[in-house]
Amino acid sequence: MNPQELKAHYDRDGFLVVPQFLPDEDFAELKRELDHYIQTVVPTLPDSDAFYVDKSRPETLKQLQHMGGDPFFREYANHPRWKELAELLLGEEANSRGAEWFNKPAGTNAPTPAHQDNYYFNFDPPNVLTMWLALEDVDEENGCLRYVRGSHRQGRRPHASSQVLGFSQGITDFGPEDEANEVCMSLKANDLLIHHGWTVHRAEPNRSTTRHRPSFAIVFQGVSCQIDDEGRQRYEAEMRAQHEALGLKN
Numbered sequence: 575m576n577p578q579e580l581k582a583h584y585d586r587d588g589f590l591v592v593p594q595f596l597p598d599e600d601f602a603e604l605k606r607e608l609d610h611y612i613q614t615v616v617p618t619l620p621d622s623d624a625f626y627v628d629k630s631r632p633e634t635l636k637q638l639q640h641m642g643g644d645p646f647f648r649e650y651a652n653h654p655r656w657k658e659l660a661e662l663l664l665g666e667e668a669n670s671r672g673a674e675w676f677n678k679p680a681g682t683n684a685p686t687p688a689h690q691d692n693y694y695f696n697f698d699p700p701n702v703l704t705m706w707l708a709l710e711d712v713d714e715e716n717g718c719l720r721y722v723r724g725s726h727r728q729g730r731r732p733h734a735s736s737q738v739l740g741f742s743q744g745i746t747d748f749g750p751e752d753e754a755n756e757v758c759m760s761l762k763a764n765d766l767l768i769h770h771g772w773t774v775h776r777a778e779p780n781r782s783t784t785r786h787r788p789s790f791a792i793v794f795q796g797v798s799c800q801i802d803d804e805g806r807q808r809y810e811a812e813m814r815a816q817h818e819a820l821g822l823k824n
């Protein structure tokens with residue numbers, strides 16, 4: 575697809591797939607750096623930056639955020655290849671919100687509740703997107719992301735506390751109409767997904783006992799985005815309450 579077609583698809587569906595996004599060497603380097611970070615940095619991180627399904631089992635690591643303390647990931651979050659594509663889709667200059675990592679460890683029950691990223695970010699205008707790179711093959715068995723096509727055009731949906739660490743809020747009125755428009759995003763390693771801040775998405779648990787489902791993500795916000803302070807404060811209070819209920823330090 576040429577740039578105009580990519581943007582037209584993104585604007586229409588609220589998401590996009592870019593197969594084999596990185597050159598092979600860059601993809602291998604990213605995976606190496608992630609492995610190194612997980613081995614050497616993650617054991618030193620506070621509870622708020624590294625989430626586990628079961629903290630007593632390091633192999634159940636499921637989410638990393640605030641990775642900018644690491645020089646490689648601080649710089650990588652502004653990688654031109656990612657940023658230029660984000661700016662094309664957003665239609666304006668953009669700022670990176672930093673690198674994140676999402677996993678569904680094999681043999682664990684860790685679904686992603688249906689949610690909209692901009693319910694967490696609270697940007698107005700909602701000109702924000704998430705770029706999510708599959709680090710291994712992804713399919714129905716190991717917990718593909720499921721997008722509700724066109725849902726970004728309907729704006730904010732009601733959310734409530736989800737009890738899922740890392741995704742403190744889930745949509746409360748997710749229903750059959752959403753399911754009818756849902757697409758399971760089966761991917762090869764190094765395929766990139768991009769979704770709009772209002773695109774409704776979720777993932778089922780990883781049903782495989784042998785295949786993890788790791789991914790690497792960067793969120794970009796257009797320079798026109800302003801924070802809706804009231805929404806942001808509400809979200810942060812809800813997240814802190816969830817962490818306290820789960821016995822995590824904020």
Ligand SMILES: O=C(O)CCC(=O)C(=O)O
Binds near residue numbers: 677686704719776791
């Ligand atoms: O990896 C997942 O299961 C969820 C990721 C997600 O919701 C996101 O990147 O916005």
